[in-house]
Amino acid sequence: MNPTPYVKHEQEALDYEEWKKQKGDKPSIWTKLLSLKPLSAEKDLEIPHAYDGIKELNNPVPTWFNVLFYGTLIFAAGYLYYYHIGEYGERQDDEYQTEMTKANLAKQQFLAKNASSVDENSVKVDPSQIAVGKGVFDANCIACHGQHGEGLVGPNLTDEFWLHGGGVKDIFKVVKYGVPEKGMVSWEKNMSSANISAVTNYILSLQGSKPANPKAPQGEKYDAAAEEVVAN
Incomplete structure (x- = not known):
């Protein structure tokens, strides 16, 4: 072995x-x-x-445990005196009221700040926005829709045919949310609601402008009068 x-x-x-x-x-x-x-x-x-x-x-209680235990008793006594006997600090119900007051103030400030904001439900036809809308269009939209809205990669914006509706609310929604499957990007994060409203009004002003070399019609013919009757 x-x-x-x-x-x-x-x-x-x-x-x-x-x-x-x-x-x-x-x-x-x-x-x-x-x-x-x-x-x-x-x-x-x-x-x-x-x-x-x-x-x-005969194992005595460790010193650290005694220090921690008596420390919690001292803290509890101080807490009781500060919040309930001496009333120097706010109680939970008082803190709740304070926080609710702050929240209401913040809500009022937010609503005041956004009182002029526009969405797809409140947007309206406003010819006074056309001049601002043209500037927005020239800066962001001519690459796809042409300098005069005649259509390049994107559709022609000057005829009566629309892929997603030709009403002011329809156009606002398309600009705001985009149509990713058709290549139309969303401008919600890069453009204020006021500018989206302005460019929407400018696009509506292009109806019947008959620019040179327009792109062929796409979508369905939009009848504003018929839509108004349906809405009513």
Whole structure:
């Protein structure tokens, strides 16, 4: 039989004993923090009485636990006096009222700021916006719809035919939300609602302008009078 494994095991055991002697019984920081006692001191902690051979150790409560416990009692007493006896701080119901007042004020400020905002439900035909709308159109729309709305990549905006409706609300929605499947991007995040309304009114003003080299009609013919009758 080959005794090598046993020699190796004995060598490992000797190494461990040597390591244990070198390490000594010096307690670690963690042991000091938790007030832990080494096993070698267990005999000194035994309480004289025993029951059925079972002995009890006299392990005192660690210092850190006592500090934490009495600290919470001091904090609770201070909290009680500050919020309920001395009434220096706001109680929960008072905090609720304060936060609700702040929320209502913020709501009023928001509504006042957005009172002039326009959406697809409130947009209206307004010829006074045409001049501003032309500037918006020239800056953002001529690449796809042509300088005069005659249509390039995008459809012709000067005839009676529309792919998604030719009413003021229809056009506003298309500009605002786009039509991704047709290549029309959404301008909601890059253009204010006022500018979307202005460019919508400018597009409506292009009806019947008959620019040179218009793109062939697309979609269905829009009848404003028929739509008004249906709406009423």
